[in-house]
Amino acid sequence: MIPLLLILAAANVPPCPTAEDAPDVAALVKRTEQLLDGKSSTATMSMQIKTPSWSRKLKLQIWSTGKKYALIKILEGGPREVGMMTLKREDQLWNYLPQAGRVMKLPSGMMGDSWLGSDFTNDDLVKGSSLTDDFTSAVNGTVEQDGRKAWQITLTPKPNAVVVWGKIEMVVDRQTCVPLMERFYDEEGKPARKLTFADIKKVGWRDFPSKLTVQPAEAGRETTLVYEQVAFDEDIPEDTYSLHRLQKGR
Numbered sequence: 647m648i649p650l651l652l653i654l655a656a657a658n659v660p661p662c663p664t665a666e667d668a669p670d671v672a673a674l675v676k677r678t679e680q681l682l683d684g685k686s687s688t689a690t691m692s693m694q695i696k697t698p699s700w701s702r703k704l705k706l707q708i709w710s711t712g713k714k715y716a717l718i719k720i721l722e723g724g725p726r727e728v729g730m731m732t733l734k735r736e737d738q739l740w741n742y743l744p745q746a747g748r749v750m751k752l753p754s755g756m757m758g759d760s761w762l763g764s765d766f767t768n769d770d771l772v773k774g775s776s777l778t779d780d781f782t783s784a785v786n787g788t789v790e791q792d793g794r795k796a797w798q799i800t801l802t803p804k805p806n807a808v809v810v811w812g813k814i815e816m817v818v819d820r821q822t823c824v825p826l827m828e829r830f831y832d833e834e835g836k837p838a839r840k841l842t843f844a845d846i847k848k849v850g851w852r853d854f855p856s857k858l859t860v861q862p863a864e865a866g867r868e869t870t871l872v873y874e875q876v877a878f879d880e881d882i883p884e885d886t887y888s889l890h891r892l893q894k895g896r
Contacts, residue, residue, distance in 0.1 A: 659851075662823035671783045671799060678818060678825050679778055681852050684878035686711040690721075691873045695764045698866035702763070713776055715887040727762065733892045739768060742892050749893050758810035765839060765860040765869035769810060780807035781814065788820070791827060795820045811838070822846065822853040837863055849876055 659680050663669035686709075693704045705722035716734040720727045729744035739752040757769040777783070781801035789798045801814040812833040817826045828841040839862040843855035856873040885891055 662821075664820050664823075667788060668785055669797070671785045672778070674785075674797070674818065674823065675781075675783045675799065675801070675816075676778045677823050678816075679776065681823065681854065682825075683710070683713075686880060686882050687876060687878050688880060688882065689873055689876040691871050691876075693764060693766075694870045694872075695762075696866075696868045697763075704762070709882055709886050711882055711887070717887055717892075730762075731892060732761070732768070733887060733889070735887055735889065740889065740892060749889070765862050765867055766871070767810065777801055777814070777816075780804055780809050789817060791817045791819075794826065796826055824853050824855055839863060845872075850878060852878070 710716040731742040813831040815829040845857040
């Protein structure tokens, strides 16, 4: 068996600084992003949206390569949703609408808008912003979260970063370096939503949270993503993210 440290070194992933009360926070945040994203990933997941007046369940298939390319396809859901796709290429975003048989480009100002009425934004689903590149981070001490010892981290946008949040607070497990919770604030400093990570499972070298739940400030709303299958660092054909393929609905 190849030692874990050699696997992490080959993947350019720093080891988890478990014993440090004040770790290199930039390296720690980068590690959490590498853990969640990888160089590339494919996944099948279910999404449950709950509101005070209605609920909806979707099944999604997702391909992504780094932060620049991502494709989401709806496999199961209502008749209007099945077959719908969202494509990200660089800083551009498109939706394929199967009922109309056409592609619609989304303006950059819609990255912070809800994706299909869920509590995830377009930016969340296509991984548009980077905690490492777009935010400055600082460790504010240690806390206990769900029985785990954790670091408490504050992230503030860099001056020229194009992001939708005024501040993010993150809680990261000291044993695994897995994020346990993220709290998002708007540009006025008001709490906007909370994202929790749960059901941590082994995926290769990763301790990976297979369940993500978003709770916005609005009472009675909640969106949950559950990974049914996920794989990292596999070869994904370049034409997966082709606008030509999207226009043909495949």
